[in-house]
Amino acid sequence: MNALLWCLVVLSVPACGDGTAPTPLPSALALQVVAQGLSSPLALTAPVGDARLFIVEQPGRIRVVKNGTLLPDPYLDIHTKLTSGGERGLLGLAFHPNFASNGFFYVNYTDLNGNTRVERYHATPSADVADAASAAPILSVTQPFANHNGGNIVFGTDGMLYIGMGDGGSGGDPQGNGQNLATLLGKMLRIDIDAGSPYAIPSNNPFVGQTNARGEIWALGLRNPWRFSFDREAGQLYIGDVGQNAWEEVDVVASNRAGVNYGWVTMEARHCYNATTCNQTGLELPVLEYDHGQGCSIAGGFVYRGSAIPGIRGHYFYSDYCLGFLRSFRYANGSALDQTTWSVGDPGPVLSFGEDSQGELYVLSASGTVWRLVAGS
Secondary structure: OOHHHHOOOEEEOOOOOOOOOOOOOOOOEEEEEEEOOOOOEEEEEOOOOOOOEEEEEOOOEEEEEEOOEEOOOOOEEOHHHEOOEOOEOEEEEEEOOOHHHHOEEEEEEEEOOOOEEEEEEEOOOOOOOOEEEEEEEEEEEOOOOOOOOOOOEEEOOOOOEEEEOOOOOOOOOOOOOOOOOOOOOOEEEEEEOOOOOOOEOOOOOOOOOOOOOOOOEEEEOOOOOOEEEEOOOOOOEEEEEOOOOOEEEEEEEOOOOOOEEOOOOOEEOOEEOOHHHOOOOOOOOOOEEEEOOOOOOEEEEEEOOOOOOHHHOOEEEEEEOOOOOEEEEEEEOOEEEEEEEEOOOOOOOEEEEEEOOOOOEEEEEOOOOEEEEEEOO
16 A cells, blocks of 8 residues: 555645636545445445445345445345356446336346346335346346456436446457447447337447447447446546556546547557557547556546535545545546545555445445545544
């Protein structure tokens, strides 16, 4: 752990040129323990209007925190259906926007053959245990290697289900999947799970009807979009795309921008990965990057839209698996403003972030601990 990260209470870059007067940042933030003793917590979410927290454990379980207590029985246990370890396992969870009425939720996991599977399950909305026998297959994607599974699934503000797919793994995208529209690997997918069987492809997806292109694709040129999220108020899509050997990146685009090419394998963040074929025409470069002197694997987070800490509303929070820092910025006019490093102690290797139904944020660590982000003193 780099001690210099923690000796800074706040390192802030003033905003400029965005035409707004941002709310002053709080003097400090802190992490408050919510749950401990978990096994590789990789995601935390909640249905709309639900006060419970649902935590994904990589080995194949979903746990529930209710009224401040981690319940002993898992909400769902599918460990016998999956391969876990490294970048594989139960990787993502998304509740249907109408979960309160239809009881549907969706998971993304690595099956026993090492391939990506997205499935739908059902639960009585108020129940603390789901129906494990209700599995319905949605999507399967063959994985050529054991890493870069992506795994995050999120319902967008448009009600569509977005699925982040890594480039298939190994190193340097040896199969050229990131720029190949005939494969789902290295892409952001967008499907309509309320139409068709098991889903429909939205007619306004950018490559619908094109020869040798998969209609599910919403964006391309991603290496491993481990975690991505939508700003629930402003609507932008934020992607923390894990880099190769040198650079980590955060990409931000309007949620309705279709067909964005994030550049992999031509680019690693803002830098040419293959200098002999570095044509950047039409590529979307990240709004923020950092080198591997500051970390090794970005853990993308969320834009804070809660009410407990007004001074950070509209700020995007992220971390890194290797250094476990807590950083944030405010996106405006295409730039990352008010870039800040917060001194919150050492959470250990940060795996992911979570957001509850009220917009409060959580930090998930390989130590098995989940923290809530709170105001410091």
